[in-house]
Amino acid sequence: MSERLPIEEALPALKKALAAGPNAVVTAPPGAGKTTVVPLALLSEPWAGGGRIVMLEPRRIAARGAARRMASLLGERAGETVGYRTKGDTKVGPRTRVEVVTEGVLTRMLQQDPALDGVACVLFDEFHERSVHADLGLALALQSQGLFRDDLRLVVMSATIEADAAARLLGGCAVVRSEGRMYPVETRYEERRTELSVERRAAATVKEALLRHPEGDALVFLPGGREIRRTAGELERLGLPSGVRVAPLYGALSPEEQDAAIAPARPGERKVVLATSIAETSLTVEGVRIVVDSGLSRVPRYSPRTGLTALETTAVTVASADQRRGRAGRVAPGVCYRLWTEEEHRRLEPFGEPEILATDATPLALELAVWGVRDPLELSWLDPPPEGAYKQAVDLLQRLGALDARGVVTPEGRRMAELGMHPRLAHMTLRAMENGRGDLACELATLLEERDAQSPGGADMRLRVEALRRGATPAAAKQREEAARRMRDAGVVRDGRPTAAADSGELLALAFPDRVAMRRANGKYVLAGGRGAEFAGDEPLSRETFLAIAELDGAGVDSRIRSAAPLSAEALRRVCADRIRTEDDVYWDAASASVRARRRTTLDAIALEETPAASPDPERVRDALLRGIAETGLQLLPWTKAADQFRKRLLFLRMHAGEEWPDVSDERLLETLPDWLGSYVFGMKSKGDLERVRLVEALEASLSWEQRRRMDEWAPTHLTVPSGSRLAVDYGDPDAPALSAKLQELFGWAETPRIGGGRVPVTIRLLSPAQRPVQITRDLANFWRETYFEIKKDLKGRYPKHYWPDDPTAAIATRGTRPKIPQGD
Structure with a gap:
């Protein structure tokens, strides 16, 4: 038994x-x-x-x-x-x-x-x-x-x-x-960090382990197919003991290759399986007694900021490391070599993040729409999809025609879901089938979904298609088989020659409408969505004017273009016709401080063509001028002394007489520019033109007739002092309007004048005969009573010819040295 x-x-x-x-x-x-x-x-x-x-x-x-x-x-x-x-x-x-x-x-x-x-x-x-x-x-x-x-x-x-x-x-x-059953597994860590590549360290550790432990097979965990191929090359370079077979194991391999990797070793043979995290749990790799763990895993990460999903190489979690370690103790005692230090192990995260929180939500959103759910919270989840990523997914599906404006699935969306591809690729395939290019769409979909497959041709998807069609490698044969399966499932009928690979750009633009890109003067690209992108190094595609980008690395200010195909201007206009707009753009040019007008043809955030526009709409010119003032600030307007004083009087009245008076603060004036200034700048378009604006008239227009009358009474521009002089009131501080006057001109003024309907005393700046400050007061009566006589002693010594009465409240005010006494008195 x-x-x-x-x-x-x-x-x-x-x-x-x-x-x-x-x-x-x-x-x-x-x-x-x-x-x-x-x-x-x-x-x-x-x-x-x-x-x-x-x-x-x-x-x-x-x-x-x-x-x-x-x-x-x-x-x-x-x-x-x-x-x-x-x-x-x-x-x-x-x-x-x-x-x-x-x-x-x-x-x-x-x-x-x-x-x-x-x-x-x-x-x-x-x-x-x-x-x-x-x-x-x-x-x-x-x-x-x-x-x-x-x-x-x-x-x-x-x-x-x-x-x-x-x-x-x-x-x-x-x-x-249920309790498990596992034999003891010895765990060995690296003593110190090393700068050697993970492939070289893994290969060296495997060779050492095979020599030190003469029984059992080895299972090596690496992040992806690229590292597996490099490690296999390192093992070949190092040389392994006779009878040792190296077997790769990752998702892009054929079923036969995968089955060969997990099958028991033949008698007299030892096996080294180079695997991704595919071998962590549900697979049983027969005969393993040695595990070599790189400590790395490649997982998809979605960025709501960029709307992109990219594969990231990250450190494993403690749970994953323990799963991998356990593979060495299934059949007998084993050993696990961890290519990291114990100190690094203590810093690992305990568990991984659920994929639903970190990946592209577009396929999920389409499936829920087909199910009849618009809000994912209608269902029960351990972790619901993130709101931001889900909203971006819905927006993309609406752009692809899979959902209508209400978020309800369309007939096109149902057909896309039935294909079992990512919605982008399904949309591309269905549209391509309409004009007999379904074969190329299925080939492109195969290349884009085979993440770990080798990619001859660099970033150029046209060359990758040619490699798929003509390549003699097992990987190319597998890709051809997968593309043929997709064609059968989609109902693609191939008659005659295959669609030219040169059409790749036009089809990719169907799948990635937000990643159509135009080359800028600096050699970088701007995407239809507004983000920037560039190639990592010298890439022939970098000279193309238009690209349809399939894969982007979302990190950094400018994303890195991983795969794309050129797009002719004619193809771009054909594929994106519903998103191309031609309109006159009237805008404020800060450099010249004037309104400019141009005719722009745009594809979302891409400016395809731009020429000067003649005779722009005057109302749009006015609106652009007002936007320029809002961006630059009120200093763009001609604030004459009269205009400045008028505004400060209004600020004073609003502060002390109530909110019935208009708010003329910087913030409010900028917010309401069209209301109070719009009619006064009609026909103007530059900073120079603004010099003609009558700001006092513009500000006064917001007042009723009664307010204009009361303004002169409650916030007078001048006050007449006892000497007969008419002196200006300074409203620079709305909380304390001030009057500057020589002391002799105020003799006879027993009380401080009040304005603002009698609410606010005027601040008096008392000056010497030489116009130098002597005292500041808001209580003139107290000044005469308490302070005048001390100041009089000093001033009388410095200005002996001037009049210094003993009772200033009863004295005659004078503008000169002494008051003029009327004849006959």
Whole structure:
């Protein structure tokens, strides 16, 4: 008898939970056997009633492997009782009861039949990976269960997920825990950081480990296909012991190549598997006793700022590192070499971010629209999609014609969702099929979705298409096969010669309307969305006037162009006709301090053509002039002494006489320029013209007749003093208007004059006969009584010829040295 797997001890509790309620959560570490044991164990449960068990796996290779393993346990081949459905590869038959599905297959099943007729249970395996497909599938399945199928069982299975949170999402269901079984694994860290490349360090460590540990295979974790190919080259350069085979394992390889990597080594042979994170959990790579972990992973990151998703190489989390380490202890004691220091390990994040929070929300938004949901919060999520990213996704789908203005899916949007491509590529394919170029669209879609495939031709997508068509490498053959599958699925009919690769730019502009770009004078490009972009180095495409950019690295001020194709001016106008606008642009030119007019043809943020415009609309000229004043400031206006004084009087009145008086502060005047100044600048267009503006008249126009009368009374421009002089009032400080006068001119003025309807005393600046400041007061009576006599002593000594009376309140004021005494007195 074969040895019992740990998960089998948890099966009674799981069966009991599903007999009592529709949902359950299963937690079990890698190696417990949940992937292959649970689906078969549930087939005979009474509630299953002969229905199918559907299990979602996050990766194609894991789906095929799980189905084949379960089929072998039944003594069958995949496609009989147990089958699988993956993108481009399906093995199911009329007797199939267990279907292992991946990627968007479950979503398509739900979209086509929301009630999942004939399905008894949906299992979500490796849910801790939190792929956006798994999150979406669970959200849709929960709503299906609530609306149509209260008998549908849902089971979430995971190695590291927070079980309580998942259980709450599933209505407070039971949590079934299984203990794993793992042999001891020795962990070795690097003693110090090194500047060597990850490929050289990994290769050197593998060679050392094979010599030090004579038994078992090695599993090496690297971030992507590029690093895997380089590490394989390093191993070849270093030379490995005889009988050692190097096997790459990553998503872009053919199923046959992937199967060869996970198959047991032949007798007398040792195997070194160079893998991405694809081998972390759901896959079992037979015979591994040695793990070499680079500590790196490549994940998609979406930036709402740029609207782009880019693959980022990041440090693994503690949870991922532990998963990788555990691969060395499945069959016997093992060893794990970590290519980082213990200090670096202590700084790792404990868990990764769910994909739904970090990736492009456009496919998700389209699927929800097809489901009939405009607001994702109508569904239940562990983590709902971010609001900003989701809004950008909806905006893009509306631009692509997949959603209408209300956010409701269009017939075009439904067709796009059925293709199973990213909505950008689906839109490109459907539009290309209308004019017989569907073959090229499918080839471009293949190249853009094969992220880890080698890309001969640099950034030029035309050369990549030619390499796909003519290349003799296994990678090119695989791409041709994938492109042919896409053509079959889309219904592309090929008759005659293939579409010229030179048309790539026009098709890419359909997929990426926001990334159509025009070359600027400095050699960089401006995108239709307004952002900048440039090539990393010397690139032939950099001399093209127009580009349709497919891939961008969103980091930095100017994004880095990774792939693109040239776009002729004619093709641009044809593809983007609905977004091209020609209009006269009347604007304020700060350099010349004047209004300019130009006729501009634009594609969103791109200025395609610009010429001077003759006879611009006078109202638009006036509006542009007012905008220039608002941008530059009120100093652009001719503030004469009279205009400045008039404005300050109004400020004083508003402060002391109430809000019935207009607000003429800088902020308010700039906000209301069209209201108070618009009619006075009509026909003007420059700073020089503004010198003719009558600002006093413009400001006075906002006053009623009664206010104009009261203004002269409450905020007089001048006051007549006892000497008969008419002196100006200074409103520079609206809180304290002031009057400057020689002391002798105020003899006889017993009290401080008041303005503002008697509310505000005037500040008196008392001057000597030589016009020098002597005293400032707002209480003239107190000055005469308390201070005058002290000042008189000093002034009388300096100005003995002047008149210094003993009672200034009864004295005669004078403008001169002494008062003139009337004859006869």
